[in-house]
Amino acid sequence: MNQEDLIMEFAxxxxxxxxDENIEWLVGHCAKDVIFLDPFNELSGxxxxxxxxxxxxxxxxxxxFTWCHTQTSNDVLMGRWKMTFIPTTSNKTWVIRGMxxxxxxxGLxxxxxDHWDPGSQIFVHVPWIGRLWRFVYRRLEINQG
Structure with a gap:
């Protein structure tokens, strides 16, 4: 499989x-020193x-998990996505959008x-944190008037 085909298969x-089978395939196509980053994690290997x-x-x-738009260039895949799920601690469907x-x-x-905003997509929904987060957002928003 050439690099472009591999990137599209990974996506x-x-x-x-x-x-299990899908996780094994994804992990099997990771370099030994792969790095995963998101707003909460920095994982390696x-x-x-x-x-x-x-x-x-x-x-x-x-x-x-759904790709809304992807673009590849040589060895890079960049994409916008939407993730929907119900947390095991809730019965409410959550939607997270990011890139x-x-x-x-x-080939690895x-x-x-991952780039996404946990403040507006998670924290505002947590009862006591949400009020504080919405207050901070109101203080930082631009007044158009």
Whole structure:
């Protein structure tokens, strides 16, 4: 499989259910020094990448990851995405929107960085943190008047 096909297969598999076979394929295509970054985590190595995928599988019911737009250039996949799930601690469906940058080298994932705003997409929904977060947002918003 050439690099471009591998990148597209990786993107496709991120949209698939996180069953053991799919997780094994994704982790099997990680470099030994792969880095995963998001607003809460900095994980390294295939074991770190596996831990992230397993964490999503364990904490989220009805998990669905969908690419809204992707673009590839040489060894990089960049994309906008939407993730929907029901946390195991709730019965409410959550929607998270963000962007990812995945970098590959020699057919292996080297870096996966997710960019999304936990403040407006998670913290505002947490009862006591939410009030504080909404207050901060109101203080920082631009007055158009």
């Amino acid at each position: 496709y598999r991120l949209e698939r259910p996180l069953q 295939p074991t770190g990448y596996r831990a992230m995928l397993n964490d999503v599988r364990e904490r989220c019911r009805e998990f669905r 990812s940058e995945l970098t590959f080298n020699d 994932l080297c870096r996966h960085e």
